[in-house]
Amino acid sequence: MEKACDFCNKNNFATRIYLENKYFYWLLNRRPLKPGHTLIIPKKHCLALTDLTTEENSLLLNDLKKYLPQLLKVFKAVGYNLAINFSETAGQTVPHLHIHIVPRPQSDSTEKVDYVRAEFYRNTPEINRTLLTEQEINQQIKLLNQ
Numbered sequence: 001m002e003k004a005c006d007f008c009n010k011n012n013f014a015t016r017i018y019l020e021n022k023y024f025y026w027l028l029n030r031r032p033l034k035p036g037h038t039l040i041i042p043k044k045h046c047l048a049l050t051d052l053t054t055e056e057n058s059l060l061l062n063d064l065k066k067y068l069p070q071l072l073k074v075f076k077a078v079g080y081n082l083a084i085n086f087s088e089t090a091g092q093t094v095p096h097l098h099i100h101i102v103p104r105p106q107s108d109s110t111e112k113v114d115y116v117r118a119e120f121y122r123n124t125p126e127i128n129r130t131l132l133t134e135q136e137i138n139q140q141i142k143l144l145n146q
């Protein structure tokens, strides 16, 4: 039997969604690389950014423009990484398009190694990524929707 796609089944992440529109979910990563680590997942099953229609592209960019400031504000970030891994070669672990947004606080500028960027390319097991509790997720969703 073919393995079901994790991102086609909303039940896998329903409690972590903080924004939803016609084509996309915005949700908190349960093992964030940095506080506020968000995944944007298209509702339709597709693999690549280039599989999106013009209408979907345009909604995606408009949403980024509209909602990024709130994400940065809530997590006290001064910058962010926006990343898409396409294909296993590039580190795509779930074969359903997803866009990472990782807010970056000012304190990240003093890190000697940029683990966030390393992690995007290849999962780096030596990094201990803490699993968020249900309570933490609910608290963050509340802040994001203020």
Ligand SMILES: [Zn+2]
Residues within 6 Å of the ligand: 005, 006, 007, 008, 044, 045, 046, 095, 096
């Ligand atoms: Zn899928």
